[in-house]
Amino acid sequence: xxxxxxxxxxxxxxxxxxxxxxxxxxxxxxxxxxxxxxxxxxxxxxxxxxxxxxxxxxxxxxxxxxxxxxxxxxxxxxxxxxxxxxxxxxxxxxxxxxxxxxxxxxxxxxxxxxxxxxxxxxxxxxxxxxxxxxxxxxxxxxxxxxxxxxxxxxxxxxxxxxxxxxxxxxxxxxxxxxxxxxxxxxxxxxxxxxxxxxxxxxxxxxxxxxxxxxxxxxxxxxxxxxxxxxxxxxxxxxxxxxxxxxxxxxxxxxxxxxxxxxxxxxxxxxxxxxxxxxxxxxxxxxxxxx
Numbered sequence: 001x002x003x004x005x006x007x008x009x010x011x012x013x014x015x016x017x018x019x020x021x022x023x024x025x026x027x028x029x030x031x032x033x034x035x036x037x038x039x040x041x042x043x044x045x046x047x048x049x050x051x052x053x054x055x056x057x058x059x060x061x062x063x064x065x066x067x068x069x070x071x072x073x074x075x076x077x078x079x080x081x082x083x084x085x086x087x088x089x090x091x092x093x094x095x096x097x098x099x100x101x102x103x104x105x106x107x108x109x110x111x112x113x114x115x116x117x118x119x120x121x122x123x124x125x126x127x128x129x130x131x132x133x134x135x136x137x138x139x140x141x142x143x144x145x146x147x148x149x150x151x152x153x154x155x156x157x158x159x160x161x162x163x164x165x166x167x168x169x170x171x172x173x174x175x176x177x178x179x180x181x182x183x184x185x186x187x188x189x190x191x192x193x194x195x196x197x198x199x200x201x202x203x204x205x206x207x208x209x210x211x212x213x214x215x216x217x218x219x220x221x222x223x224x225x226x227x228x229x230x231x232x233x234x235x236x237x238x239x240x241x242x243x244x245x246x247x248x249x250x251x252x253x254x255x256x257x258x259x260x261x262x263x264x265x266x267x268x269x270x271x272x273x274x275x276x277x278x279x280x281x282x283x284x285x286x287x288x289x290x
C-alpha cells in the first residue's frame with residue numbers, strides 16, 4: 001500500500017531539472033561512454049527493468065531522476081507507478097523502464113543517485129513534520145544544500161511536507177550576527193537594509209538573547225531568527241514577539257528536541273540537516289524481462 005502526503009507539491013518544470021540531469025549523465029559517461037554495457041550487451045537487445053524501493057519512504061523527484069533514461073535515449077519508455085509525495089512500502093515498484101538494454105544500464109546510476117538522494121530528504125522531512133504538527137509549527141529548510149542541486153533538494157523538502165526558507169541570497173534579507181557585527185549594530189544593519197530593499201522584500205534578523213530580541217522588536221522586523229536558545233529562553237522569546245514578528249527557531253533542532261521546541265509556540269523550525277545530512281533512501285534497478 002502507498003499513501004499520498006496531505007499536500008502534494010506542484011511538479012517541477014523540466015526546464016529546471018533537465019540541465020542538472022544532463023550534467024550528471026555527462027559526468028558519468030565521460031568521453032568514451034559506457035564501456036561495460038557497450039562491450040557486454042548486443043546492439044538491439046531489449047530489456048524491461050523495475051525501479052524498486054528497497055526501504056520504505058516518501059517519494060520525491062521521480063520525474064526528474066527518471067528523466068535520465070529518456071534524456072540519454074528518447075526511445076526508452078518510463079512508466080510511473082508512484083508519484084512524488086506518496087509513501088512507498090519496502091519492495092514496491094516505483095517505475096518500470098523498457099527499451100534498449102544498453103541505454104537502461106547506462107543511465108541507471110545517474111537516475112538512482114538522484115532518486116535515492118531526493119527520497120531520503122523527503123523521508124526524514126516527513127518524519128520531522130509529523131513530530132511538530134501537533135503544536136502548529138512548521139518545518140523549513142535552509143540554504144545548506146548540495147551545490148548544483150538546490151532546486152531539487154528544496155523540492156524534496158516540499159515533498160516531505162515542509163516549507164522552503166530562502167532559495168538564495170536574492171529573495172529575502174536575513175541579517176545574521178556577522179552582518180550586525182560588521183554593520184555596527186542591529187539598528188545600523190536594519191536601517192541600511194530598509195534603505196536598500198523594495199517594499200515587497202521581507203527582513204529577518206538573527207538574535208541570540210532576549211536583549212537583542214527586544215531591540216529588534218522595538219525597531220520593527222518581519223521575522224526574528226531565534227538562534228540556539230534554550231527551550232525556556234525560547235518560550236519567553238515567543239511571548240515577547242507574539243503579534244510583533246514571526247518567530248523562527250534555529251540551531252540544535254533534532255528529532256529528539258523538535259517537539260519540545262515546537263511546544264514553545266514558535267512559528268517555524270529551521271533545520272539544515274534536512275538537506276545536508278539526509279541518508280539516501282535505498283532504491284535499485286532490477287531487470288525483470290528481456
